[in-house]
Amino acid sequence: MQVSITVNGNQRTDEVEPRLLLAHYLREVRGLRATNIGCDTTSCGACTVIVDGLSVKSCTVLAAQADGAEVTTLEGLAAADGELHPVQSAFREEHGLQCGFCTPGMVMAAIGLLADNPDPTDREVREGLEGNLCRCTGYHNIVRAVRTAAKAGAAAGRVPQGRVEA
Amino acid sequence: MIPAPFDYVRAGSVEEALAALAEHGEDAKVLAGGHSLLPLMKLRLATPAVLVDIGGIRDLSYVRVEGDGADAVVAIGAGTRHHELQRNEVARAEVPLLPHVAGRVGDAQVRHRGTIGGTTAHSDPASDLPTALLALGGTVVLQGPGGRREVPVTGFWTGFFETAMSPDELVVELRVPRTGVTGFGYEKFTRRENDWPIVAAAAVAGRVALANMAGTVVRATATEEALAAGASIAEAAELADQGTSPVADMHADADYRRHLARLLTRRALEKATAAA
Numbered sequence: 020m021q022v023s024i025t026v027n028g029n030q031r032t033d034e035v036e037p038r039l040l041l042a043h044y045l046r047e048v049r050g051l052r053a054t055n056i057g058c059d060t061t062s063c064g065a066c067t068v069i070v071d072g073l074s075v076k077s078c079t080v081l082a083a084q085a086d087g088a089e090v091t092t093l094e095g096l097a098a099a100d101g102e103l104h105p106v107q108s109a110f111r112e113e114h115g116l117q118c119g120f121c122t123p124g125m126v127m128a129a130i131g132l133l134a135d136n137p138d139p140t141d142r143e144v145r146e147g148l149e150g151n152l153c154r155c156t157g158y159h160n161i162v163r164a165v166r167t168a169a170k171a172g173a174a175a176g177r178v179p180q181g182r183v184e185a
Numbered sequence: 186m187i188p189a190p191f192d193y194v195r196a197g198s199v200e201e202a203l204a205a206l207a208e209h210g211e212d213a214k215v216l217a218g219g220h221s222l223l224p225l226m227k228l229r230l231a232t233p234a235v236l237v238d239i240g241g242i243r244d245l246s247y248v249r250v251e252g253d254g255a256d257a258v259v260a261i262g263a264g265t266r267h268h269e270l271q272r273n274e275v276a277r278a279e280v281p282l283l284p285h286v287a288g289r290v291g292d293a294q295v296r297h298r299g300t301i302g303g304t305t306a307h308s309d310p311a312s313d314l315p316t317a318l319l320a321l322g323g324t325v326v327l328q329g330p331g332g333r334r335e336v337p338v339t340g341f342w343t344g345f346f347e348t349a350m351s352p353d354e355l356v357v358e359l360r361v362p363r364t365g366v367t368g369f370g371y372e373k374f375t376r377r378e379n380d381w382p383i384v385a386a387a388a389v390a391g392r393v394a395l396a397n398m399a400g401t402v403v404r405a406t407a408t409e410e411a412l413a414a415g416a417s418i419a420e421a422a423e424l425a426d427q428g429t430s431p432v433a434d435m436h437a438d439a440d441y442r443r444h445l446a447r448l449l450t451r452r453a454l455e456k457a458t459a460a461a
Contacts, residue, residue: 020193037193037236038226059186061224064294073268073297079223080298083193084216084240131293149378150292 022086026051027095028180035082041075042066044082045092053093053123057152064151067124067131068092069178074131076150091178093123096130098179105171106130106164115164117155125151129165134176138169188226192235199328202239202355207330209235211352216240217264217303220295239264239355245302248275250363257363258323259283263302263356267314268293270301280361282369282389286317289371289379302356305341308348311381311397315342317371319394319402320387323361329354342401364390368460370453374445376436383436384445386425388453398429398446405429408450418458422451 023032026049033048045051045068054077057065061079068077069091096104106129109115116122125148132139132147139147144165145158153161168175194213196202206213214233216222217240225231239245245264250257259280261270270276270287277284290296290304290313304312305325319342324335327350336349343349350356373385373396385396386405391412393405407424424447431442 036190038188038190040187043187059227061220061295064292067294074294075297076294079220081193081216081219081223083195084219084238086195128294131297135293146378147293150294 020083022082024082024085024087025089027091033082037081037083039082040078041068041070041080041082041085041090042077044085045077045090048082051092051094055120055123057120057124062150062152063121063124064128064148065121065124067127067151069127069131072134072178074128091127093126095179096126104130104179105175106133106168109164109168109171109175110161113160113164113167115157115161117153117157121151121153121155125153125161129161129168130176130178132165132176133169137173137176139165141166186227188223189229189232191226191233193238194235195238195241198242199239199245199355199357202237202242203328203330203353205235205237206353206355209237213237213352215306215355217300217306218266218298219303220291220299221303221307221309245357248273250275250279251360258360259363261301261359261361263300263305263326263358265301267291267296267299267301271296279363279365280321281366282317282321282364282371282387283314283361285369286313286371286387289313289373292379301359305359306348306350306356308342308344308346308401310342310345310399310401310403311385312402313371313373313382313385313396315402316382316385316394316396317387317389318359318361319404320389320392321361321364322392323359325356326358326360327354328357333357335360339404345400368457370456370460372449372453372456374449384431384442384449386446386449386453388450388457393425393450393453395425395429395446395450398426398431398442400430403429405446405450408454412454418451418454422447422454425450 055065057063212234247262369389373382407427411421426443
């Protein structure tokens with residue numbers, strides 16, 4: 020079947036099997052490998068991306084379900100001149116990562132959280148990121164990073180519009 | 186993990202979905218949010234030959250009040266996603282138990298996809314929203330080749346993953362009595378904040394429903410009868426596990442589940458009373 024999906028501002032039509040998962044579509048068809056596949060069971064959140072403004076676990080969405088949608092992955096966050104998205108900057112500033120495997124999903128889920136709740140408390144951050152696991156247990160700095168990102172205001176909860184070259 | 190191959194049909198309307206179900210019969214499964222079905226398919230525990238995707242039928246997403254006074258019902262479209270129900274102003278004012286419980290399903294990413302019709306049709310006894318729907322009472326509206334019919338929630342869930350639906354029917358709406366802003370309690374015991382309930386109890390208007398205490402969500406009828414006869418909450422809650430048949434798994438043995446059912450019922454009833 021054919022799907023037409025806009026990823027980071029770039030629309031493309033591809034022939035895919037109906038059973039192709041969005042995570043595999045992003046990594047293998049579009050070549051965007053920041054989106055990690057961790058548990059593959061909708062538990063860990065490493066594969067979180069933004070679909071039409073909402074965070075989703077791309078291992079549990081078919082590419083077919085994203086036909087016509089706008090998807091943002093980690094690769095779509097930084098500006099063309101390399102300037103990081105406020106959530107990316109905050110993760111770096113607060114050292115919100117250890118091994119880094121969960122980080123792309125954490126960053127995307129954090130953007131989704133901040134879109135919904137621009138100034139969350141520590142508890143709201145922990146609840147809001149419940150669907151993302153850090154096996155290094157680096158949660159304290161992740162919470163700090165999200166609180167720091169919130170200081171950037173509405174921009175922290177937005178994904179860039181327009182084309183980002185992969 | 187990759188699902189077994191299947192044919193994919195995108196339904197643009199309820200009629201198109203019903204036509205596809207009529208054509209493919211038991212070989213077809215309906216895909217809404219996909220957050221119960223796709224994990225089962227990835228584990229090859231479900232291998233439907235055809236998926237009928239109703240996720241794009243946006244006119245199945247609504248919450249509205251129908252009728253007046255004591256007969257008023259709140260109608261919720263089957264395609265309403267958990268995060269939509271959680272924030273819906275009509276739902277919060279007219280039947281606040283439902284948006285509260287919708288906000289306790291899974292995690293944010295799951296709530297962005299999962300639908301109330303999907304969790305109703307899936308019939309997992311550990312599901313949050315069916316527990317709330319059973320406590321509220323009301324009906325499941327099904328649409329099939331012969332038109333629409335309403336099945337009371339008390340008779341809808343017939344077993345583990347089994348319902349009173351036929352394969353050619355679709356859940357199109359949930360109808361619950363309008364409670365208005367009233368006391369309710371939803372207590373769920375989990376290992377993580379919003380995980381699947383090991384046991385959960387929903388209490389509203391003198392009724393109590395339990396998750397994960399049998400092959401389906403169940404009402405705590407002995408507790409309800411005791412409350413109606415004037416028993417205290419503590420006395421009535423002690424009867425909550427009567428008539429249930431909890432299983433043992435890695436999270437809890439059956440006796441512990443019975444203990445949780447009594448405890449969570451008491452807490453849910455206390456919350457419902459305190460907030461009323």
